[in-house]
Amino acid sequence: MNLIDRVRFLMLGEIPRTKSIKPGYRDPLAQLIVAALGLGKSAIWTPKQYDKLSEAGYQNCMTVYACVNQVARAAAGVEWKAFVGEKDAPKHPILALLDRPNENDGKRAFIAKYFSYLLLAGNDYTIAGRIGTQPPLMLWLARPDRMTILPGTGGALVGGYVYTVAGKEQKFEFAQVMHSRLFHPTHDFFGLSPLEVAGRGVDVVNMSAEWNMRLLQNDMRPPGALSTDATLTQDTFNRLKDMMKNEWGGYENAGNPLLLEGGLKWINFAMNPKDLDWLNSTKLTKRDICTVFNVDPCLIGDAEYATYSNKQEARKGLYVETVLPLMYEFRDDLNRWLSPMFGPNVRLDVDRDKIEALQEDQAQKYAYLTAANFLKVNEKRVAAGKDEVPEGDVILVPVGMVPLAIAIEEPEPESEPIAALPDGGEEDEGSDGEEGKNAVAATPGPGMEPLRVRGASFWTVPERKERLWRTYEARVKAREKSFEQIAKSYIRAQADALRQRAIRLGSTSGLLAPDIFSVKEEAKRYARTFTPWYVDHFIRAGNAGMRASKGELFDDAEVKAPAWRGDPKKPTSWVFEMTPEQDAILKDMIFNSGTKVSETTLEIVEQMIRTANAENWTVGQFAQGLSDKVTDFGPWRARLWARTESVKVDCYGTVEGFKETEFVDLKGWMCSFVPDSRESHIAADGQEVALDDDFIIDGKPMAFPGDPKGGPENDCNCLCGTYPVIGAVPEGGE
Numbered sequence: 001m002n003l004i005d006r007v008r009f010l011m012l013g014e015i016p017r018t019k020s021i022k023p024g025y026r027d028p029l030a031q032l033i034v035a036a037l038g039l040g041k042s043a044i045w046t047p048k049q050y051d052k053l054s055e056a057g058y059q060n061c062m063t064v065y066a067c068v069n070q071v072a073r074a075a076a077g078v079e080w081k082a083f084v085g086e087k088d089a090p091k092h093p094i095l096a097l098l099d100r101p102n103e104n105d106g107k108r109a110f111i112a113k114y115f116s117y118l119l120l121a122g123n124d125y126t127i128a129g130r131i132g133t134q135p136p137l138m139l140w141l142a143r144p145d146r147m148t149i150l151p152g153t154g155g156a157l158v159g160g161y162v163y164t165v166a167g168k169e170q171k172f173e174f175a176q177v178m179h180s181r182l183f184h185p186t187h188d189f190f191g192l193s194p195l196e197v198a199g200r201g202v203d204v205v206n207m208s209a210e211w212n213m214r215l216l217q218n219d220m221r222p223p224g225a226l227s228t229d230a231t232l233t234q235d236t237f238n239r240l241k242d243m244m245k246n247e248w249g250g251y252e253n254a255g256n257p258l259l260l261e262g263g264l265k266w267i268n269f270a271m272n273p274k275d276l277d278w279l280n281s282t283k284l285t286k287r288d289i290c291t292v293f294n295v296d297p298c299l300i301g302d303a304e305y306a307t308y309s310n311k312q313e314a315r316k317g318l319y320v321e322t323v324l325p326l327m328y329e330f331r332d333d334l335n336r337w338l339s340p341m342f343g344p345n346v347r348l349d350v351d352r353d354k355i356e357a358l359q360e361d362q363a364q365k366y367a368y369l370t371a372a373n374f375l376k377v378n379e380k381r382v383a384a385g386k387d388e389v390p391e392g393d394v395i396l397v398p399v400g401m402v403p404l405a406i407a408i409e410e411p412e413p414e415s416e417p418i419a420a421l422p423d424g425g426e427e428d429e430g431s432d433g434e435e436g437k438n439a440v441a442a443t444p445g446p447g448m449e450p451l452r453v454r455g456a457s458f459w460t461v462p463e464r465k466e467r468l469w470r471t472y473e474a475r476v477k478a479r480e481k482s483f484e485q486i487a488k489s490y491i492r493a494q495a496d497a498l499r500q501r502a503i504r505l506g507s508t509s510g511l512l513a514p515d516i517f518s519v520k521e522e523a524k525r526y527a528r529t530f531t532p533w534y535v536d537h538f539i540r541a542g543n544a545g546m547r548a549s550k551g552e553l554f555d556d557a558e559v560k561a562p563a564w565r566g567d568p569k570k571p572t573s574w575v576f577e578m579t580p581e582q583d584a585i586l587k588d589m590i591f592n593s594g595t596k597v598s599e600t601t602l603e604i605v606e607q608m609i610r611t612a613n614a615e616n617w618t619v620g621q622f623a624q625g626l627s628d629k630v631t632d633f634g635p636w637r638a639r640l641w642a643r644t645e646s647v648k649v650d651c652y653g654t655v656e657g658f659k660e661t662e663f664v665d666l667k668g669w670m671c672s673f674v675p676d677s678r679e680s681h682i683a684a685d686g687q688e689v690a691l692d693d694d695f696i697i698d699g700k701p702m703a704f705p706g707d708p709k710g711g712p713e714n715d716c717n718c719l720c721g722t723y724p725v726i727g728a729v730p731e732g733g734e
Contacts, residue, residue, distance in 0.1 A: 049196060050121050050145040057195045057202045058120055063286045064195065064202060066300035067293035068119050074323045075330075076112040079351040084343065088387075093135060094342045101139040102129075113141050114180075115326065119293065121145065122191035124180040125161065127172060128338070135342045142177075149179075149189050157188070178337040180330065198292040201285045208282040294322040315357045324350065353385065370555065458551055458727035460668070460686065465723070469670055471553045472721040475544065476650055479537050480642040483530075487638035490529050494522070494601065495630040502623035508612045513605040519598040526594030527587070530645075534590050535578070537646065538653040542576035545657020549664045549724045576657055589652070592708065593645060597637070604629055643717050648706030651722055655704050658724045659691055666725035669695050669705065674719060681705075681720050688725055 057064040082092035089095075101110040118124045121144035129138040142163050152159035158179070161172045181191025195202070283302075290297045296314035327350050339346045352358060369380045378392035459468055501516040544554035578586075608629055612622040658664045671677055671685035680698035687695055694701035694709075702710040705720035 049199075050193070053193065053195045053199060053202075054120050056206060057198070058116075061202045061205055061289075063205060063289045063300065064198065064293075067290055067295040068116055070295050070299055070318065071119060071293065071322055071326070072112040072115040073108075074318060075115045075327055076108040078323070078327055079354045081349045081351045083347050083349065085345045089346075092342070092346070094339065094346060094348065097136060097139065098348075103138070105141075110139070110141065114330070117141065117144055118180065118182065118191075118326070120193060120195050122182045122184065122193035122196070123147075124178075125163075126178040126180070126337075128176055128178075128341070130176075130341065136338070139338075178333055180333045194292050198289045201289045201292075204285045205282060205289070208285075319355055319357050324352070457668075457725045459548065459723040459725075465670065467553060468548065468723055469672065469721055471555075472544070472650070472654075472670075473672070473719065475540065475554070476643075476646045476719070479533075479540075479646045479650070480639075483533055483642040483646060484638045486530065486533060487641050488634060490526070491630065491634035491638060495627045495634070498605070498630060499623045499627035502626055503619065505619050505622075507619065508609060508617065508622050511609055513602050513609060517598075517602055517605050519595060519602055522598040522601065523591055523594035526597065527590050530594070531587075531590055534586055534645075534649055537649045538582070538586055538656075539574070539576060539578065541650040541653025542578070542657040542660075543574045544650075545654035545724070546576050546660050547657075548654070549658055549661035549726060551726065576660065582656055586649075586652075589648070589708075593641075597641060600637070601630065604633070640717065643719070644706065644715060647718050647720070648704075648708070648715060651704035651706050651720075654722055655691065661724070664724045664726055665691060667691055667704075668723045668725055669697075670721040670723050672719040672721070676717075677720075678714070678718075680714070681718065684720075 058068060059065075080095060080098055082089045082095050084092065098110075099107045101107065105113065114124055114126070123144045125142040125144060125147045127140045127142055128136040129140065130136040146164055148162040148164060149158055150160040150162060151157070152174070156174070158174055160174050161177045161179075163170045163172065182193070184190060184192035287297050287302070290300065290302075296317060298311055299314050299318060331348055331350055335347050339348055369375070369383055372380065373395065375383075376393055376395050378388040381388055381392060459465055498516065505511065505516070540554075547554040605626065608622065608626045611617070612625070617625065655667055658667055666688050667690075668686060668688040669681075669684045671681050673682065673685070678698075684695060684697050689695055694703050694707075696702075697710055697714055700710045700714060702714065704722055705718055706715045708715055
């Protein structure tokens, strides 16, 4: 044992992982604890609160049940990996044991039960069924409150365990049981249950539910009293009690009128502010319980926080902040106790790469490694958790990703250029037949324009063009989804605002649409709502354009966070920056789009006003009808906006990215060739123009696919893209 391990052992009782402790070593604090507590040979019983807490919390409190299940089921879905030394062992027997721990439980049920016990009791007891020194054949979980700990002797803190059911005992040796526990600041043997910490909150929630149930059974009315100035006989009093109970009380008698006689009056007890505050406070208490279990409230149905984006982030946070830390402790316990039973170099680990909620992080890692051209292929594979390959000790560089040695080879000397002939001219005697016809003029003569070779460029090779379009399509469709979510919320808010304005009207007679809907103000609201999305998408597209100019594909999965300037989460591989001129153009684009969609809404308002006047609607009918009309068209409009705006912004940003590379001076139109592609867009495929010039599409100029100059007949729902013209490739070759 080296000096550091020795200090750790003596000061902390920590057993070094790399070397085994000699049999004579014992925890130096254990004997003192046993002696000081006067335990001797007495058993240490599990605290008695477990059954009561579990009944009150897990069985009767929906919040606790949901939190525990969220963590337990998420943990049960995590895959495991086994290693022998540093070598991956996908078919190792230890994995087979975890897949089928015993005759009653599968892997998911076993692990879910393990974490449920841990969260409810703060303790877990895993028992190994093995014969002699053979690896375990089965694993069982013991109910924590039935397990008793026997104090150790000779310096050992724990000497064994006793499991008791209905007075019958089963003893286990210390080595047969893996006792996992959460940290407890004041107990030497048992862990602290999160449920115990949340116990008071659980009581508050349960009492609130009981109070609400009694209120529900009382026709959702608070208690009241029958009052009279007369003296009631005993018979009358008893008859009234029976009537209150059988004819007026309970939810089944809700709404039954009270027939009172003899001067009886009903006095209703109204809810006071304390009662109303009590109802609201239960929400906060439930969130406090979620905090104890480290589960985001939106994952268990808290409607105030349950937006789509919040749920995505909460799901990721559940794994990163709660599930994985617990899984790592479980892994360490298994490697301390179970793995050595299968051999000295066997270990288990969590397969983080297969957790779906963390795939975005994994995609960012892969994107970073892809862009790290200073690393060898094998270095990238090792960083990604993969094995090396024999041919992987090379560095690849962009434009075809060829080995670095080939990329830096000296080029072959060029042959002397041959002047091109004017149209209709004869070959010079020194010309070489066909070669003279396809040559480029080195120095054009008077009145001659420089000729350009019209061979295939880098991205017009079919396979490369297909890959470029697929990458572009994936990026656009991903951005469509995010835009559509924002658009749906935007339309719902718009419909609600219109309904509120319409309700305040005295009449629809003489009403004009601009009286309740301002296109200019709505365009400003559109800009405030969507500008972050536009800027983010533009930055991504600009980087994609720069990558394409270098012969590389852009992976949009590098980052899902906002990527505009100044955001610390922007990948270091992104180098495209928005200029003030581009920012101004983008703002105009946003405002114009907001104006167009607002004009469409104005037309809907005008139509509904005409309908309301023709059918003599009330103000309430008009307000509701207007809201329904805007809402009904919402999903369709959101999808249309999402496709149109995603393509427009992407293609604009991509072309601006082309301009950042000096040797790119042409751009090409790339048709999507989907079933509903326009004939004019199919005909335009491969059309190449200067970066600052317009394509001519069906007789109309368009700077890029989706350009509003082409009109709605060309930009709505278009999925065409563009490519930079780089690196001429000989015909028929790569």
